[in-house]
Amino acid sequence: MNINYRQLIFAREYRGLTQTELACKIDGLSQSNLSKFEKGVETLSEELIEKIILFLDFPKGFFSKRISxxxxxxxxxxxxxxxxxxxxxxxxxxxxxxxxxxxxxxxxxxxxxxxxxxxxxxxxxxxxxxxxxxxxxxxxxxxxxxxxxxxxxxxxxxxxxxxxxxxxxxxxxxxxxxxxxxxxxxxxxxxxxxxxxxxxxxxxxxxxxxxxxxxxxxxxxxxxxxxxxxxxxxxxMPSESIRNSLKGLRLSYLAELKRYWLTSMSSIIRRAKDLDCITEDRYKYLNMEFSRRGFRKNEGLNVFIDSPxxxxxxxxxxxxxxxxxxxxxxxxxxxxxxxxxxxxxxxxxxxxxxxxx
Structure with missing residues (x-):
């Protein structure tokens, strides 16, 4: 059977198995022989190949593909x-x-x-x-x-x-x-x-x-x-459109800004800093208050998104x-x-x- 050893590595690792773990599941297969096969320097018997394919539960045709x-x-x-x-x-x-x-x-x-x-x-x-x-x-x-x-x-x-x-x-x-x-x-x-x-x-x-x-x-x-x-x-959050609303940013402004721009409150705070709408000290204060109120884990306001x-x-x-x-x-x-x-x-x-x- 003509198989691409790289595809065998693919299937084995996708299944979450090390070489040793796979070898232990297949009678007659050693980790050493499997390692040499996966490096392309040694072949395996048709019987062992059949056992490996059956265990990994991928169709035979998969092993002749090349997914790169x-x-x-x-x-x-x-x-x-x-x-x-x-x-x-x-x-x-x-x-x-x-x-x-x-x-x-x-x-x-x-x-x-x-x-x-x-x-x-x-x-x-x-x-x-x-x-x-x-x-x-x-x-x-x-x-x-x-x-x-x-x-x-x-x-x-x-x-x-x-x-x-x-x-x-x-x-x-x-x-x-x-x-x-x-x-x-x-x-x-x-x-x-x-x-x-x-x-x-x-x-x-x-x-x-x-x-x-x-x-x-x-x-x-x-x-x-x-x-x-x-x-x-x-x-x-285009800079020219959002900049004015970020000057002197307060926590009480965040919910309304989030509803409009559909972005997280934390990203709005960061945007205000990056656009020099607030000072470094103000940025630190807003983040501390944001964390203290538990918004870091849950902002309490979900926004619309469509679906792919x-x-x-x-x-x-x-x-x-x-x-x-x-x-x-x-x-x-x-x-x-x-x-x-x-x-x-x-x-x-x-x-x-x-x-x-």
Whole structure:
């Protein structure tokens, strides 16, 4: 059987197994032989390969694939609290989402990516990129980004919400076939989802799409995160429109500002500081009061957010118009049926996609 050893590593680590743990489950398999096989320096018998595939519960066809989607700009809330096992499991889940997007593209036409990308080395700032992007989305200068999922999806960005460890916020990928995808933790409050979407949009148009060459001086996590944060703040709370309302900011103003801009109170406080609308001392005082009143854990006010539809509409088209069952999709995509069901759960959708005839 011709299998790609990298795909075996993929399936093993997705299942959360070390080489030793897998070897202990398979009669006749040693950790040493498995290690050599996964390095591409030794073969395994057909019998052992069959046992491994059966145990890992992935279709045989999966092991001849090559999923190489690069994980860009994974945004973790508290990196120090994430175990290697959790991080690996999440990153393989992300790669599987990208692979499903590409597999669906053989039958349906995803929206075309329409936004302009920005090379900051050419003199553009994250703020300028955000302002221009708002114009491309036909947002007025003083208008909040209300239907944020819809706006990004109609611009050709697929968004998938998954259940993930609470320390994970969002991640940006470009699939092997070139489709831009934002993968979002669905368990967070709507205001935080909005900020995460703005943040990842910044990564997409400044760091990911268009083969932008980033010099070593900027090609590090801290710098790129700072640029994405600046983009998100300007995209969601345009400086020229929000500045006057942040001067002399008081705690009593925060709820109304949050209702209008649909962003968290904590991000509004930070915005006031960054735009020099409050002093450093005032910023510290507001944060202390914010924490003392318990707003750090729960701001007590949720905001509107719409829902992503395009990816789920793609799944729905396969089920309805193309009349695939989940089992048939599992066979067609060479994935366990449980993965199809976990990632593609249908949501109410009126999105518009076209079948490729």
């Amino acid at each position: 989607t690069v994980i860009e700009n994974a945004h973790y809330r508290k990196r120090s609290g994430i175990t290697k096992k959790l991080k690996t499991e999440f990153e393989y889940s992300t790669k599987l989402v990208g692979y499903i997007v590409d597999s669906m593209a053989e039958s349906i036409q995803w929206p075309e990516f329409k936004l302009k990308t920005f090379d900051l080395e050419e003199g553009f700032s994250p703020e300028y990129a955000a302002q221009h992007t708002r114009k491309m989305l036909n947002l007025k200068a003083d208008e909040p980004v209300r239907n944020i999922f819809h706006l990004l999806e109609q611009s050709g960005i697929l968004i998938v919400e998954i259940s993930a460890d609470m320390k994970f916020d969002a991640v940006t990928i470009q699939t092997d076939e070139g489709y831009p995808v934002i993968i979002l933790n669905k368990h967070y409050p709507n205001d935080r989802k909005r900020y995460n979407l703005g943040h990842e949009l910044g990564h997409l148009i400044m760091h990911v799409i268009g083969n932008i060459a980033i010099p070593e001086s900027r090609n590090n996590t801290k710098q790129k995160e700072s640029e994405a944060n600046r983009f998100a703040a300007e995209f969601l 539809v395009a990816f789920y509409k793609g799944y729905d088209l396969h089920k309805t118009d193309l009349e695939y069952s989940d089992k048939e999709l599992s066979d067609a995509f060479c994935l366990p049926q449980s993965i199809i069901e976990d990632f593609c759960t249908v949501k109410p959708s009126n999105g518009k996609l076209r079948l490729i005839l």
